[in-house]
Amino acid sequence: xxxxxxxxxxxxxxxxxxxxxxxxxxxxxxxxxxxxxxxxxxxxxxxxxxxxxxxxxxxxxxxxxxxxxxxxxxxxxxxxxxxxxxxxxxxxxxxxxxxxxxxxxxxxxxxxxxxxxxxxxxxxxxxxxxxxxxxxxxxxxxxxxxxxxxxxxxxxxxxxxxxxxxxxxxxxxxxxxxxxxxxxxxxxxxxxxxxxxxxxxxxxxxxxxxxxxxxxxxxxxxxxxxxxxxxxxxxxxxxxxxxxxxxxxxxxxxxxxxxxxxxxxxxxxx
Numbered sequence: 001x002x003x004x005x006x007x008x009x010x011x012x013x014x015x016x017x018x019x020x021x022x023x024x025x026x027x028x029x030x031x032x033x034x035x036x037x038x039x040x041x042x043x044x045x046x047x048x049x050x051x052x053x054x055x056x057x058x059x060x061x062x063x064x065x066x067x068x069x070x071x072x073x074x075x076x077x078x079x080x081x082x083x084x085x086x087x088x089x090x091x092x093x094x095x096x097x098x099x100x101x102x103x104x105x106x107x108x109x110x111x112x113x114x115x116x117x118x119x120x121x122x123x124x125x126x127x128x129x130x131x132x133x134x135x136x137x138x139x140x141x142x143x144x145x146x147x148x149x150x151x152x153x154x155x156x157x158x159x160x161x162x163x164x165x166x167x168x169x170x171x172x173x174x175x176x177x178x179x180x181x182x183x184x185x186x187x188x189x190x191x192x193x194x195x196x197x198x199x200x201x202x203x204x205x206x207x208x209x210x211x212x213x214x215x216x217x218x219x220x221x222x223x224x225x226x227x228x229x230x231x232x233x234x235x236x237x238x239x240x241x242x243x244x245x246x247x248x249x250x251x252x253x254x255x256x257x258x259x260x261x262x263x264x265x266x267x268x269x270x
Contacts (some may be wrong), residue, residue, distance in 0.1 A: 011102075015095040022091040023084055030083035034076040037083050041163050044131065045154065048139035065153050075160050082164045086127070086171075093119045108185060118178045126174030127167045129226065135166065138219035169212030173227050180234035184242035192244035194235045201231050 030037065066072060097112045183189045194201075209223040 011099060015099045019088070019092045019095045022088040026087040027080050027084040030087060031076065031080040033083075034079050037079050038075065038160075041079065041160065044135040044139055045143075045159065047136065048143050066156050068157065071157055075156050078157075078160050078164065082167070085168075086124070089123055090116050090120050104186075111182070111185065115178070115182060118181075119175060122174045122178050123171040126170040126172070129174070130167055130170035130223075134170065134219060134222045135163070137222060138166075141218055165212060169208075170223065173208075173223070174230065176227070176230045177234045177237055181237050181241060184238040187242055189238060190242050190244040191235055191239035194231075194238055198231065198235075202228060205231070 066075070068074065093116045094112065097115050101109050101112070180189070180194070205227045206220070206224045209220045209227065212223065
């Protein structure tokens, strides 16, 4: 058994090595630009503070702070790592496709470019949607609430971790139509299965949104709403790629399978 798995493990190690190598290279590239990247990350918070009457994030009545000796350095590392994942995503997706490609048909192997371009594009769209739509509403609500009593002294390490979690959450969530398309292409899912799973998917979506968003209902709905829409779009995509057979045909196939099974059992008993 180990001999059969060994080639797959060697291939997996190769793909992981290339993915990690690209991530490391991209990390050093992004570290050089960590200051403008950090300014981009802080901008939604800065806007939210200004909108609630604060003049600047560095003003006495609203500041970004750090409680660690090397806080600024560790923040730069986190920012660079986040940007590196986004930058290396095309290579990571390519390695993922190359790993599963040996088990695909010739016409399916040609889908590597759409997979890379579509996966990267949808991830970036999810990040941008979160940045320009979700975070302004979320930060404005959270900072405004109780601001007449408390002075917001926001820890930069916690903010960057909080920000990247939301960005990754939306980026991964927006991959749903892409993965649904390729699962349908491989015949692993059809539109009837996705429609039947819809009610459970809605519950799962709201649970995931509760974990990935700030503790307020508005931001949770801002994440869950697009996810439900994306699930509906995924159903339409799957229906075009791998439509479910009519129920009559399905029942006939099941009857044939049952008959074949009965014949096989009779032959064994004889």
